[in-house]
Amino acid sequence: MSFTIAIIGRPNVGKSTLFNRLVGQKLALVDDQPGVTRDRREGEARLGDLAFTIIDTAGLDEGAKGSLTARMQEQTETAIKSADALMFVIDARAGLTPTDRAFADFARRAGKPVLLLANKSEGRHGDAGAMEAYALGLGEPIQISAEHGEGLGELYDALRALMPEPPEEDASEDEDEGGEEDTQRPIRVAIVGRPNAGKSTLINYLLGEERLLTSPEAGTTRDAIAVEIGWNGRGFRVFDTAGLRRRSRIEEKLEKLSVADALRAVRFAEVVVLMIDAQHRFEEQDLRIADLIEREGRALVIAVNKWDLMDGKGGQIAALRADADHWLPQIAGVPVVAVSGLMGEGIDRLMEAIEKAYAVWNKRVATAALNRWFEQATSASPPPAVSGRRLKLNYITQTKARPPSFVLFCSRADAVPDSYLRYLVNSMREAFGLPGTPVRITLREKQNPFAHKRKRPS
Structure with missing residues (x-):
């Protein structure tokens, strides 16, 4: 029986565009107007050498009992029940909305494996929304662009790890040979x-x-x-x-x-x-x-x-x-x-x-070793001052491999010059043996715990 995946999410996040991308043809209507998809639609999808059944669903939304919106959600719930796994799609450019958070809880209660997809992440415009997606508690977001076909390699890796391995022929002979x-x-x-x-x-x-x-x-x-x-x-x-x-x-x-x-x-x-x-x-x-x-x-x-x-x-x-x-x-x-x-x-x-x-x-670097290097690198060549104030770089951690990707927490992400990031990347290549592979460093501002407090009147 084919492995079945349902695409879910609020309206207008790009579910039908992703469905068309995976089935290889424009089966589902796509428009900027939200709510175009009403009935659930199934198709036979391929991603690389993976084959599975994909279900396009209406955007999750609330409606009065018996209304068209409520019946659309019933169709979506039926698709979720019949699926082996879920693709929960958010709009990375718009960031998280209360509807995303509500239906993330809905997806968790379904008791199915969930892949969190941050769609519309082409270029650097979706980085902030993808970072916010960690707060949903559905694991590491996969940044994709269904319209432009970006991020499909990462989606392939996540799907391959999720799907059952096909039965192998002559398994006994392979075990006898015993080669790793x-x-x-x-x-x-x-x-x-x-x-x-x-x-x-x-x-x-x-x-x-x-x-x-x-x-x-x-x-x-x-x-x-x-x-x-x-x-x-x-x-x-x-x-x-x-x-x-x-x-x-x-x-x-x-x-x-x-x-x-x-x-x-x-x-x-x-x-x-x-x-x-x-x-x-x-x-x-x-x-x-x-x-x-x-x-x-x-x-x-x-x-x-x-x-x-x-x-x-x-x-x-x-x-x-x-x-x-x-x-x-x-x-x-x-x-x-x-x-x-x-x-x-x-x-x-x-x-x-x-x-x-x-x-x-595929290399991963331990956080302790990474921050020891980071302290030495920033001490040997401190970040430049901007408007008379020196930038504060707090710490760095690796978020994923394939390629090695890191998040650098700092005081002012917009003020860190590209030349200093290149210095850090080249130093990291030499310190941890990362020649010739892409290295990604994403800047993220560390939240000020006192920012929400009002100043006392003088």
């Missing part, structure tokens, strides 16, 4: 780059067969094709993608769809391998793609392909790493591996780099 690596989930890897960088050729070498079409002509790959690869006892699910050109050069609708598919593969990946041409390395489009990967929060490995065509290779690897740090300071220390997909050079080093990047991307 057999129980590990494959690492999701997307291979991206400009057209004709050699992505399909590399994957064919890893597979040991001509599984993917290759051609000297750019643009051969159109769909994002997923293949399963085993390497030294570890499983990988590798996505071959279409070449990414500058947006201004994309004119045909088919290429637009291919590029959208490639970007979707990046969002679902855990590690992204950016392939660049050894003879035309670190061009503007390469840097744009790398910046996109960093903004999506994926672990990054740079593979410099067609290395077999290079003359005088001595000392060039160190130069490549120096160039990467120069052009991509936002992900300093990113692994750079010289490879030849055609000849098989450097493939072992590339796979090792992928595993290490994945481990760093």
Whole structure:
């Protein structure tokens, strides 16, 4: 029987938009006017390799008995009873409302696992609302944008942990072999780059067969094709993608769809391998793609392909790493591996780099060690003064991994300059071994316990 999830929340938080996103087509009507959805609607949803039944519901609202609003809520309650889990959606831009708090209690009483989704979190506009969502007591909020398809990788991870594992065939044989690596989930890897960088050729070498079409002509790959690869006892699910050109050069609708598919593969990946041409390395489009990967929060490995065509290779690897740090300071220390997909050079080093990047991307730092570093870092280089008053940075804690994300509590969040945050990130990379992975620091003002008290009259 299919795993069933009901999407619930107050009106106009984006439930139907999320439903359409998950089923892959516009089945539910979407409009800025609240209350468009009335009946519950079911659809077969897919997220990556996960398949489940999704139910779109009317916005939770109160109404007189027998009224249309009350009957809509009865439909929602029926959906909740039939579901195995709930997606509770809030509007991160609007922040928490009394209705959100009331229906959070309703969701808890349902006795079902709940995923808390802070929708409309594109850019940085939803950070404050997502932080407020902790107060609902439904666990860590997952920041998404159903309209723009952002945050689906994090939603995938939460769903995968929630859904039951499918039954495996020949389980007894797997147990007899007793290998720990057999129980590990494959690492999701997307291979991206400009057209004709050699992505399909590399994957064919890893597979040991001509599984993917290759051609000297750019643009051969159109769909994002997923293949399963085993390497030294570890499983990988590798996505071959279409070449990414500058947006201004994309004119045909088919290429637009291919590029959208490639970007979707990046969002679902855990590690992204950016392939660049050894003879035309670190061009503007390469840097744009790398910046996109960093903004999506994926672990990054740079593979410099067609290395077999290079003359005088001595000392060039160190130069490549120096160039990467120069052009991509936002992900300093990113692994750079010289490879030849055609000849098989450097493939072992590339796979090792992928595993290490994945481990760093999942890394967690103990709060005690983090604050010892924080005290030393702020003592060595104190935060600057603003309007004659020095900023007060209180403490820091890690909120999640994948990528490593931290919350820094301070006195004036709006006054902390970006240059000082970059200093903290680079210092943290060196102190805790976080090379080449995105690092997120969110500023949060520490509440003044006396702010609510009125001043005494003089």
